[in-house]
Amino acid sequence: MAQNTNREVVDAVIAGAGPAGISAAITLARAGKEVVVLERGDYPGAKNMFGGAIYAQPAAEIFPEFWKTAPVERYNVEHRYALLGDKDGTTISYRNGEHSKEGHYNSFTVIRAKWDRWCAEQAEAAGAFIVPETLVESLIIEDGKVVGVKTEQEEFYAKVTIVADGVNSLLAKQAWDRPEIKPENVALGIKEVISLPKEKIQDRFNLEGDAGVIYTILGGPMQGIVGLGYVYTNLDSVVVGLGVSLEDLKHKKTKPYELLNELKKHPTIKPLINGGELLEYSAHLIPEGGFKAMPTLYKDGVMIVGDAAMLVNNVHWEGTNLAMMSGKFAAETALQAYDKEDYSANMLSLYQKKLEESFVLKDLKSYKNVMGFLEDNSKVFLGFYPSKINEFMNQFTAVDGVPKKTKYRQFIGDVIKQRSIPQIMSDGIKFANLAGGILLK
Numbered sequence: 435m436a437q438n439t440n441r442e443v444v445d446a447v448i449a450g451a452g453p454a455g456i457s458a459a460i461t462l463a464r465a466g467k468e469v470v471v472l473e474r475g476d477y478p479g480a481k482n483m484f485g486g487a488i489y490a491q492p493a494a495e496i497f498p499e500f501w502k503t504a505p506v507e508r509y510n511v512e513h514r515y516a517l518l519g520d521k522d523g524t525t526i527s528y529r530n531g532e533h534s535k536e537g538h539y540n541s542f543t544v545i546r547a548k549w550d551r552w553c554a555e556q557a558e559a560a561g562a563f564i565v566p567e568t569l570v571e572s573l574i575i576e577d578g579k580v581v582g583v584k585t586e587q588e589e590f591y592a593k594v595t596i597v598a599d600g601v602n603s604l605l606a607k608q609a610w611d612r613p614e615i616k617p618e619n620v621a622l623g624i625k626e627v628i629s630l631p632k633e634k635i636q637d638r639f640n641l642e643g644d645a646g647v648i649y650t651i652l653g654g655p656m657q658g659i660v661g662l663g664y665v666y667t668n669l670d671s672v673v674v675g676l677g678v679s680l681e682d683l684k685h686k687k688t689k690p691y692e693l694l695n696e697l698k699k700h701p702t703i704k705p706l707i708n709g710g711e712l713l714e715y716s717a718h719l720i721p722e723g724g725f726k727a728m729p730t731l732y733k734d735g736v737m738i739v740g741d742a743a744m745l746v747n748n749v750h751w752e753g754t755n756l757a758m759m760s761g762k763f764a765a766e767t768a769l770q771a772y773d774k775e776d777y778s779a780n781m782l783s784l785y786q787k788k789l790e791e792s793f794v795l796k797d798l799k800s801y802k803n804v805m806g807f808l809e810d811n812s813k814v815f816l817g818f819y820p821s822k823i824n825e826f827m828n829q830f831t832a833v834d835g836v837p838k839k840t841k842y843r844q845f846i847g848d849v850i851k852q853r854s855i856p857q858i859m860s861d862g863i864k865f866a867n868l869a870g871g872i873l874l875k
């Protein structure tokens with residue numbers, strides 16, 4: 435095909451100004467490269483949502499000491515893990531006071547519309563050119579090589595193209611081998627933001643100053659469903675939400691907002707949000723397929739990063755950190771490619787190598803069987819056992835004139851009636867295999 439040799443070719447064009455795209459952009463701009471970022475939203479972050487917490491260490495790799503100037507809400511000092519029954523719940527919590535000190539921060543709650551915008555401003559200040567309200571429609575492919583992207587209005591040509599358009603990646607679907615997203619490879623995340631005065635949040639969550647708490651919730655209305663709930667504290671609002679497997683929602687014909695309403699009414703959650711005013715309701719897909727659903731990460735002239743590449747560890751609610759690191763690694767690979775003037779798939783394969791050497795692919799690899807395990811065993815591991823833990827706690831704490839030995843025997847008898855000893859042993863082996871897989875792979 436004849437090519438127009440007079441066309442302008444920038445160093446990099448990036449589709450999407452989320453954490454992945456902006457991290458790539460700022461890394462390239464700081465190295466003096468000419469970068470164009472195309473973002474469909476009115477501004478970066480305008481339409482983006484998450485739980486959520488950004489993680490201090492990876493975020494600081496891109497934005498050193500960001501907490502001094504970025505719009506963060508609270509630094510999180512405590513993780514609470516709540517295992518809910520129908521009307522009861524068992525919560526364990528881990529608090530680390532050190533996480534309230536500069537240099538020891540672990541994570542911060544942020545509001546994406548503000549955070550993403552701030553990150554994009556840093557990239558612009560470093561020299562990146564960000565074009566909002568611009569939907570990338572397709573990749574431009576010439577002689578099998580990606581040479582840029584096409585929007586409704588124009589074509590942008592670049593030595594390297596970075597695909598960072600999120601979970602529902604148009605580009606990955608159109609021109610990549612990433613399979614069409616299947617319900618089993620994606621979860622639906624929904625959330626409500628509920629406004630509460632700052633002092634009330636401090637009292638209810640036992641917090642001082644701008645410290646915050648994260649809840650991860652299992653069971654309750656999601657008993658037997660592959661899904662997790664969450665609560666995050668912002669400065670003067672509380673986020674309550676859940677992420678549920680689309681496959682499970684489809685099979686069980688359950689409506690996600692009904693689950694969320696039930697969660698909000700649960701006695702463990704209700705006192706946290708009582709009297710608050712609903713500010714916002716939003717929903718977004720979350721990649722769930724992980725390592726097994728990842729597409730090829732690079733091709734001639736192009737790399738794919740963040741959610742578009744399915745880089746999410748959803749057991750831990752980790753996505754922004756993988757997105758930022760993948761953006762950074764893709765940019766660093768591009769910098770090596772410019773030095774050699776080689777944009778071939780072979781050269782860009784360094785990107786995958788960097789991911790493999792980092793926690794990103796190490797974690798995704800070791801967790802690769804977790805979602806499949808939970809989907810195959812949800813009734814037992816997300817339904818039966820969590821409910822038994824709460825039943826046990828109920829017996830353990832009740833003062834009701836029944837001798838302890840009688841209670842414990844009755845509890846064990848009930849468990850065995852519902853799940854035989856061979857079944858329990860087989861569950862133990864399955865669980866040990868899963869844990870072994872995480873530790874050894």
Ligand SMILES: Cc1cc2nc3c(=O)[nH]c(=O)nc-3n(C[C@H](O)[C@H](O)[C@H](O)COP(=O)(O)OP(=O)(O)OC[C@H]3O[C@@H](n4cnc5c(N)ncnc54)[C@H](O)[C@@H]3O)c2cc1C
Nearest residue numbers: 450452453454474484485486487570600623740741753754
């Ligand atoms: C409910 C929920 C809770 C979560 N909680 C957490 C959490 O607490 N911590 C955490 O680390 N992660 C969390 N995640 C995951 C995290 O949000 C993602 O992993 C992360 O945002 C991925 O970043 P990204 O840049 O790859 O994609 P995105 O953040 O999705 O950014 C993609 C960008 O591309 C733009 N775009 C899309 N298509 C186009 C196009 N065709 N042309 C131009 N622009 C386009 C979008 O507007 C967007 O700005 C959560 C996700 C959800 C849904």
